[in-house]
Amino acid sequence: MTNTETTTGLTTVSDATFAHTVLDAPLPVLVEFTAHWCPPCRMIEPVLTEIAAEQSDRLTVVQLDVDANPVTTAAYSVLSMPTLMVFRNGTAIHTLVGARSKRRLLTELADAL
Template identity: 55%
Template sequence: MTHVTDVSDTDFDTEVLGAHADLPVLVKFTADWCPPCRQLTPVLEAIAEEERDRLKIVQINVDHNPQTTIRYGVMATPTLMLFRAGEPVKSMVGARPKRLILKDLEDVLPPARSSATG
């Protein structure tokens, strides 16, 4: 089961900018021919599963969705762009390990919900 959703030029505004304004959305700009993009896939799957209460992760293929790619000035793949309340707030270029992605996101993610009952 995948925790990273595919989006397109058609549904980007709905899926990233609108529907989940309560959660930040991490967008992976990717391409089929990009080896670092493929390396990043299992990393983002793991983060999406672990952080599903604090973060939504989607991916968009730059070759099939040029409008969104141009709109956000994406020049390289993979590019990770974090949106909060419909606005891009952080961008990272290149594949990176899970711990670095989480470190880069810690200042923009909402606090973790406590699982303890009081």
Template identity: 55%
Template sequence: MKNADTTSAVIKVTDDTFQDFVVSSSFSKPVLVDFWAQWCPPCHMLSPVLDEIAAELSDTLTVAKIDVDENQVTAQRYGILAMPTLSVFRNGEVISQVVGARPKRRLLVDLSALL
């Protein structure tokens, strides 16, 4: 489940690939999506945390990120107004969403309740 733009265990998705890599694949295991922007300092602080989580939970969770400035259709579809926004998809639906950067420990606690 990797694509050519993957630089870590985190999958980079676009408007064109969101349906396949996030919505459809969330039927087999949950997908955590990081809606981020290049100009967003908290997004950059969160990135290495998500890399670690993606590697540690690869058996039970897929982690993806989408640049909202380059992929406005998807951002609008899911009502993303602030970055970073972390959404967990399961069975094609958003089951959890938080806005803002979180420490790794807190993210893991939040995710453990969903996995």
């Protein structure tokens, strides 16, 4: 499976593409572990889309569907959606759980960027 763009403009990753797209990325990567049935995930999607567009020179934002990608979901012990993880140089350096406003998310991510 290759990376695909969703209707939101965010790149979707899978168990098969996670290592290349996230762990080997030159920029920090914000991964949203999400599910189609998750209302808070749908609430934060526009926020992530805006951040992806505005911070594209500093940060890559991707989504991973937890139901379709159980290997990566289990590897990072994701139990709640949305879980947001920032990866830098192949390592998860920051984890947030739950939807939040754009301002709050950017404040919480400031140290990771």
